[in-house]
Amino acid sequence: MATIDAPKQVSFQQDAEVLRKACQGWGTDDKAIISVLGHRNAAQRKQIRLAYEQLYQEDLIKRLESELSGDFERAVYRWILEPADRDAVLANVAIKKLSPDNHVIAEISCTRSPEELLAVRRAYQARYKHSLEEDVAAHTKGDIRTLLVALVTAFRYDGEEINTRLANSEAKILHDAVKDKKFNHEEVIRILTTRSKMQLMVTFNRYRDDHDTSVTKHLQGDSGDEFLPVLRTSVRCLNDPKKYFEKVLRNSIRRTGTDEDALTRVIVTRAEKDLKDIKEVYHKRNSVPLDQAVAKDTSGDYKALLLTLLGKQD
Amino acid sequence: MTEITFPVDINIFIVFRNFSHKTQILPPPPVKTPLMALPSGIEALDKAFSGIGVDEKSLIDIIAKSNDEHRTSLRKGCPKLFVEDDNGFERSDQSCIENLKHQFNRFRDAVVLSLLHPWERDARLIEEAIRKGPKSYSVIVEIACTRSSNQLLGARKAYHSLFDHSIEEDLAAHIKDGERKLLVALVSAYRYEGPNVKEAAAKSEAEILYNALNNADETKPLDHEDVVMILATRSKLHLQALYQHYNKTYDKTLTQDLEEGILKDTVECLCTPEAYFHRVLDAALEQDADEESKGALSRVIVTQNELLRKEGYVPNKIQDTLLGFYKDFMLGLIASGDIQENNS
Numbered sequence: 001m002a003t004i005d006a007p008k009q010v011s012f013q014q015d016a017e018v019l020r021k022a023c024q025g026w027g028t029d030d031k032a033i034i035s036v037l038g039h040r041n042a043a044q045r046k047q048i049r050l051a052y053e054q055l056y057q058e059d060l061i062k063r064l065e066s067e068l069s070g071d072f073e074r075a076v077y078r079w080i081l082e083p084a085d086r087d088a089v090l091a092n093v094a095i096k097k098l099s100p101d102n103h104v105i106a107e108i109s110c111t112r113s114p115e116e117l118l119a120v121r122r123a124y125q126a127r128y129k130h131s132l133e134e135d136v137a138a139h140t141k142g143d144i145r146t147l148l149v150a151l152v153t154a155f156r157y158d159g160e161e162i163n164t165r166l167a168n169s170e171a172k173i174l175h176d177a178v179k180d181k182k183f184n185h186e187e188v189i190r191i192l193t194t195r196s197k198m199q200l201m202v203t204f205n206r207y208r209d210d211h212d213t214s215v216t217k218h219l220q221g222d223s224g225d226e227f228l229p230v231l232r233t234s235v236r237c238l239n240d241p242k243k244y245f246e247k248v249l250r251n252s253i254r255r256t257g258t259d260e261d262a263l264t265r266v267i268v269t270r271a272e273k274d275l276k277d278i279k280e281v282y283h284k285r286n287s288v289p290l291d292q293a294v295a296k297d298t299s300g301d302y303k304a305l306l307l308t309l310l311g312k313q314d
Numbered sequence: 315m316t317e318i319t320f321p322v323d324i325n326i327f328i329v330f331r332n333f334s335h336k337t338q339i340l341p342p343p344p345v346k347t348p349l350m351a352l353p354s355g356i357e358a359l360d361k362a363f364s365g366i367g368v369d370e371k372s373l374i375d376i377i378a379k380s381n382d383e384h385r386t387s388l389r390k391g392c393p394k395l396f397v398e399d400d401n402g403f404e405r406s407d408q409s410c411i412e413n414l415k416h417q418f419n420r421f422r423d424a425v426v427l428s429l430l431h432p433w434e435r436d437a438r439l440i441e442e443a444i445r446k447g448p449k450s451y452s453v454i455v456e457i458a459c460t461r462s463s464n465q466l467l468g469a470r471k472a473y474h475s476l477f478d479h480s481i482e483e484d485l486a487a488h489i490k491d492g493e494r495k496l497l498v499a500l501v502s503a504y505r506y507e508g509p510n511v512k513e514a515a516a517k518s519e520a521e522i523l524y525n526a527l528n529n530a531d532e533t534k535p536l537d538h539e540d541v542v543m544i545l546a547t548r549s550k551l552h553l554q555a556l557y558q559h560y561n562k563t564y565d566k567t568l569t570q571d572l573e574e575g576i577l578k579d580t581v582e583c584l585c586t587p588e589a590y591f592h593r594v595l596d597a598a599l600e601q602d603a604d605e606e607s608k609g610a611l612s613r614v615i616v617t618q619n620e621l622l623r624k625e626g627y628v629p630n631k632i633q634d635t636l637l638g639f640y641k642d643f644m645l646g647l648i649a650s651g652d653i654q655e656n657n658s
Contacts, residue, residue, distance in 0.1 A: 129510040
């Protein structure tokens with residue numbers, strides 16, 4: 001379930017005016033920005049951008065970019081974008097890092113629905129004049145490249161049809177690969193990057209039934225290179241995304257110094273999806289509500305925005 | 315040839331010669347000559363069955379009016395198709411009859427193919443190609459590489475609806491040999507279609523391809539990761555620029571440097587699609603073309619008719635080699651498209 005609390009009736013013109021006023025004069029009225037944008041869903045945010053453009057002949061995003069700074073600016077920027085465009089930006093940022101953030105690419109590919117992933121690919125092309133897959137291919141090598149390109153280009157069957165016999169045989173294939181420590185085996189990659197999510201669920205369940213452990217626990221080890229961890233991330237995202245996101249959040253807060261990139265990314269991308277469920281998982285696992293942990297570890301307007309997205313009532 | 319079941323059952327026993335284009339010199343007719351002159355009857359039948367498709371009008375003229383005696387003589391005069399059975403009748407050779415039915419079906423299948431939505435059409439063609447195996451891999455390449463990004467996407471969606479699987483999962487599950495990597499990558503592509511091309515990258519990738527293809531000691535090109543990645547992810551404009559660089563730098567085209575196979579088909583489809591389609595059509599119309607090649611006729615003409623029309627493709631060989639309704643339909647697809655406007 002989503003956490004953000006957007007009113008049904010909204011005047012986009014009024015919102016645009018409030019935002020305009022917030023950006024005028026000395027400094028910015030960040031609270032006003034948060035109180036408007038933090039309570040609008042994707043469709044509404046889009047309309048506000050359009051209204052702002054019509055009224056003031058400038059791009060709201062550009063205006064905000066110039067007025068805001070730091071973690072707050074990055075969070076607002078990601079929040080205000082449309083989901084597909086946002087994911088495209090996140091993917092590009094991940095790819096262009098000196099050492100590509102492969103986990104983010106795997107995360108985006110595996111936790112979005114097939115249609116959403118397609119939309120991301122389209123948005124990516126529109127923004128960067130390259131296909132997502134060609135940029136991933138150009139910045140990675142070897143097994144990681146094979147895995148990531150296959151993940152970003154997948155258009156999985158999205159239906160309910162599953163084949164139990166197939167799930168059994170493919171669970172066995174996965175187990176054999178684990179046994180022989182051949183994690184980069186073609187068959188492993190084939191199964192994980194082409195099968196539908198429903199089919200994979202049945203396969204993973206079968207694996208657990210047969211071997212008393214989830215396949216993710218078996219994908220650990222000291223293989224030296226990066227491939228195994230990224231493979232593991234993919235499986236975790238496909239198997240239980242909420243649990244995966246809880247862990248990302250937990251790690252981002254726990255570290256000495258918060259990992260704002262990860263924190264922002266998860267909260268902004270899941271606020272309209274399943275952040276509420278993730279909060280529950282977090283609370284169960286950590287005995288402390290996520291809001292509290294975030295409040296303790298962040299400050300200022302950045303904190304205020306995150307808490308608003310987490311569902312805090314003004 | 316797409317195998318779509320269609321509730322028409324043509325079940326006539328027909329006399330015909332084998333499908334060679336050579337005409338046979340016949341022995342002089344027996345004394346008891348039926349009403350129609352036998353030699354020209356058999357000749358005409360031979361002709362009606364000697365191309366691709368069948369000459370329906372001729373068949374009606376010849377067979378509809380023939381009587382029992384005539385037909386018996388026709389059967390006796392055609393040892394290839396009818397053999398004298400011990401029990402006193404001319405028995406048919408079933409495989410030849412099946413072949414014959416197949417010829418009749420060309421028109422039927424082409425019509426159905428052209429009626430389908432392009433997405434469904436491509437999805438079914440791919441599914442059939444996967445089922446048929448290695449000889450049909452080039453069809454998968456053709457569809458993946460000559461459709462626009464959105465058309466290919468549409469085919470992938472249609473595939474979900476029709477077969478409850480994704481194309482890539484069926485491909486990956488059915489193909490175990492070396493071609494798998496390339497084929498899965500090709501159908502998964504959503505290529506950028508804008509004008510931006512980085513010449514420097516195109517140049518360096520031309521070099522990468524050259525090295526991959528001309529190092530005898532290294533991995534086979536199909537297994538070479540960079541080869542697959544470049545061909546499966548780069549935009550078509552980028553690849554065409556790469557193709558030019560290759561030509562200029564190494565004094566031979568990239569296609570020339572590739573052996574027959576899906577890698578060569580891939581490069582052709584992406585960089586020189588018109589040449590590819592012409593080659594496929596010519597091969598289909600060759601005298602000794604096999605069924606695989608002939609099947610390309612309907613597929614290419616139905617799916618590329620606008621391209622062929624725009625290019626002014628001259629269908630002389632089609633005129634000479636095809637027969638009957640099938641010929642009319644194929645020619646109609648390629649001829650100028652004024653008919654639509656006139657009818658409305």
